[in-house]
Amino acid sequence: MNLALSLLIAHLLADFTFQTNRMAQHKRRRLLPFLHHLSIHALLNLTVLGFAVYRGMPLDTSAWLFGLILSTHALIDRSNLKRIGAAAGFWLDQTLHIGLIFGSVYLFAPYVWPDSYTLDFKVIWTCVWILIAAELFGRGISPLLAPLAPRAIEAHFERKVTRTEKFDSGRRHVTHEVEDQARSYSAEVDGVGRYIGLAERLIIMTLVALNAVGAIGFVIALKALARFKQFDDRRFAEYYIIGSLVSILAALLCGVALKAVF
Helix, strand or coil: HHHHHHHHHHHHHHHHCCCCHHHHHCCCHHHHHHHHHHHHHHHHHHHHHHHHHCEEEEEEEEHHHHHHHHHHHHHHCCCCHHHHHHHHHHHHHHHHHHHHHHHHHHHCCCCCCCCCHHHHHHHHHHHHHHHHHHHHHHHHHHHHHHHHHCHHHHCEEEEEEEEEEEEECCEEEEEEEEEEEECCCCHHCCCHHHHHHHHHHHHEEEHHHCCCHHHHHHHHHHHHHHHHHHHHHHHHHHHHHHHHHHHHHHHHHHHHHHHCCC
């Protein structure tokens, strides 16, 4: 089980943490970004399997396992799963990757769920759910909410008026300077909002694991405070509420899974 979870960590790191936007956008059509992405997967898988060989796994078994995981990953990445939709394509892609990792490990090195949890297992399990909360859900929630994104709020204008009064020989001159400032709410949602959501999920997951669920309300209130001025627009408010609920649900699930082995 430790081997399967370690290979899952390698997959999550290579597919999210170490994958640049250029790789993600062009790996299905261009060879160089694809090979760059695949080399990162190969390096991380070799690291995990090399340690497994050091711990006693036969070299030929690890070689077959490496070849099967890397080849199936390449085939999935080159397929055009996004044609069924961004959200469905993303989750189908990840389901196939993760399913093949666990299936391949079970084929060459059958495993069972441990009766007792060693320190090694707890550390690996914790790393898995941190990456799932931060990266898998972080990237997977956005395409789910894309159809609900407030496209009409691409530019919200704030008018700033400055009044200047000047007295000259008993006369008063008044001038008004008007400045329009455009703020893109959608850009904020895609930019800073992603990191706010990431921090929110990690904090909530930790609070659930520590049995401090009462403090979750403060996290939610603090996040709402950062978006308070934007709630004047109903469409943004609805989008924000749905996105927050999905993110919180994901964090709660990760926290429950993390708590299960401690």
